[in-house]
Amino acid sequence: MAQDHFDHTSQLDGVAIQAGDGPSVKSLIGEMISYSDSPGNERHRLSLLRLARALVQALETPRETVLRLCWAEPTLYGAIITAIDCGIFSTMGKNPDSPISVIQLSEATQTDPALLGRIMKHLAAMGVVQERAVDVYFPTSLSLTLALPKYADGFTCMAEGAMRAIYKLPAYFQSVGYRNPDDATAGPFQFAYGTSQHWFSWASDHPAVCQQFNNHMSAYHQGRPSWMDLDFYPVEEALLTGAKSDSDAVLLVDVGGGLGHDLAEFHRKHPFAPGRLIVQDKGDVIQPISGNLGKVEAMAHDFFTEQPIKGLTPIRSLLQLRDLTVPGARAYYLHSVLHDWPDHECHLILKRIAAAMTPGYSKLLINENVVPDLGADWQITGLDLMLMTLVSARERRENEWRQLLEMAGFRIVNIWSHVNGVESLIECQLA
Ligand SMILES: C[S@@+](CC[C@H](N)C(=O)[O-])C[C@H]1O[C@@H](n2cnc3c(N)ncnc32)[C@H](O)[C@@H]1O
Known part of the structure; x- marks a missing residue:
């Protein structure tokens, strides 16, 4: 029994460090090539995007995926909101054709260059900005978009009015015996935020969140x-x-x-x-x-x-x-x-x-x-x-x-x- 368990675990350990689905890589690339002449066609673009995501999943090992989801994406979220708050994207958006150094950005945004250098490196590693030289960055379509409040507001609204409840979901479900929530004033949000208000009435009492939410709705x-x-x-x-x-x-x-x-x-x-x-x-x-x-x-x-x-x-x-x-x-x-x-x-x-x-x-x-x-x-x-x-x-x-x-x-x-x-x-x- 113990040996069976050991074999099974070491087999899964092997799975964790191999490409998610190596054998399908070739056919995915072949399928992508058939759409690649017309990415401007919306249906083709969506097909290419679906295949590109499937390709990443096929190539990434489960170990890499775990680290991406546990480390890189949660911290990316924090880095993006910090960049929005201190004006990094709006500063870069003022000269969208010029690279900008960390020193220039830190002067324009009144932030510590040591902090900014680290945030910019993660934003670049995750594709939000482009790294053009050592500590020199260039905007992408995404970072330019995040210079617009109606897009940036999606992040700030979720940070203030949702994230606490998302992180508390497991504790909420444990507390209610894993039942599907159906009471709009006694669900995961109220559990995490310590309120009995419906989210909309809570948002009305938090005007900044309310405004960000309305902007987010107008953009999505x-x-x-x-x-x-x-x-x-x-x-x-x-x-x-x-x-x-x-x-x-x-x-x-x-x-x-x-x-x-x-x-x-x-x-x-x-x-x-x-x-x-x-x-x-x-x-x-x-x-x-x-x-x-x-x-x-x-x-x-x-x-x-x-x-x-x-x-x-x-x-x-x-x-x-x-x-x-x-x-x-x-x-x-x-x-x-x-x-x-x-x-x-x-x-x-x-x-x-x-x-x-x-x-x-x-x-x-x-x-x-x-x-x-x-x-x-x-x-x-x-x-x-x-x-x-x-x-x-x-x-x-x-x-x-x-x-x-x-x-x-x-x-x-x-x-x-x-x-x-x-x-x-x-x-x-x-x-
Ligand atoms: C998800 S948003 C959708 C907004 C818009 N229809 C759209 O698609 O962009 C839901 C809307 O319902 C509004 N709302 C919530 N409770 C309401 C109520 N009791 N009476 C009228 N509007 C309400 C909110 O203020 C918000 O604008």
């Missing part, structure tokens, strides 16, 4: 296929045709729409669409942007309360002696909102929208990930665990979406998808 969707584009959802036929065009008519209400970035994008892409565009969010999110959004109207609204943009049953106007029907919006739109909530709260949000909709006219458009049953992308699985950690919620599979929406009185008309379930558009009507 950029460059992804968007349902408003030509080859995704038929905006003209399905939404604009038949939409009321009188001056009060509302075309789209973006419920929980953050800073109004989606409606601004919609207006840019469909400038002649008739009707009003209204973004709704919590008061503290809406107040700073109110009046600054051009065509888009901002409205403070708690989505657990009655939806103010609602259809009214015909009412008799005493003055005009005719029936007046006030329709609800042509569409109520929820983007990355329902994935923030467990089923019970989603049900409440959906019921408020259903009550405001005009049957046969209003639609519900849900822009969310639909987790594929097989081969889900890391962007979806990573976000799923982040949602579990912060808000005891989740990304949903198609059958889970159908069940949730049917329970709330909706019928799914179609699920419009682009790549691997990432950001699908679920089109619904009242059942």
Whole structure:
């Protein structure tokens, strides 16, 4: 028995120091070559990226992977946030075509050159900046991007408002007997941060985190296929045709729409669409942007309360002696909102929208990930665990979406998808 254990352990020790999957290296490279002529083609780029990641896994030994995950990536995270905080990326971004020395950077950012030299070396080793000569660095696309607050804010927001809960996940699960979290005010976040507040209400009490989160939200969707584009959802036929065009008519209400970035994008892409565009969010999110959004109207609204943009049953106007029907919006739109909530709260949000909709006219458009049953992308699985950690919620599979929406009185008309379930558009009507 002891000998068996020894043999097994020494066999695994051997596995740990060999390439992860040496035999597949040749075929992976062969497959990559077939796409290499057109990396500008988005589908080819994504295939190449998938193969390149598989190639790294095939070449890296498990021992190397362990050290990368235990040492290099956690410290990289700390190094990036430090670089953001002391202005390294913004300084480098001012002269994107010039290399800069550690001494110059330390003078510009008022930091100790000995500290900066070490941070820059790790940033270079991990591909965030390029090392051009001894203690001389050059920006990469990534470091230039991190000079923009809306991208950098993803790091600072997660550092302050998420990391503690992520590190405490094992202790949380041990304490609850490894049950899936489903209480949005008593989950991993509350366990780690010692609060009973929901993450959104905690963020409202931490204005810097709240602002960073809203900026992060405005950036994370950029460059992804968007349902408003030509080859995704038929905006003209399905939404604009038949939409009321009188001056009060509302075309789209973006419920929980953050800073109004989606409606601004919609207006840019469909400038002649008739009707009003209204973004709704919590008061503290809406107040700073109110009046600054051009065509888009901002409205403070708690989505657990009655939806103010609602259809009214015909009412008799005493003055005009005719029936007046006030329709609800042509569409109520929820983007990355329902994935923030467990089923019970989603049900409440959906019921408020259903009550405001005009049957046969209003639609519900849900822009969310639909987790594929097989081969889900890391962007979806990573976000799923982040949602579990912060808000005891989740990304949903198609059958889970159908069940949730049917329970709330909706019928799914179609699920419009682009790549691997990432950001699908679920089109619904009242059942
Ligand atoms: C994940 S963000 C999505 C924002 C935006 N729809 C997007 O996709 O970029 C969720 C949004 O829900 C908002 N929110 C949270 N609780 C809310 C509530 N009770 N009423 C209205 N909005 C709320 C947050 O402020 C945040 O803007």
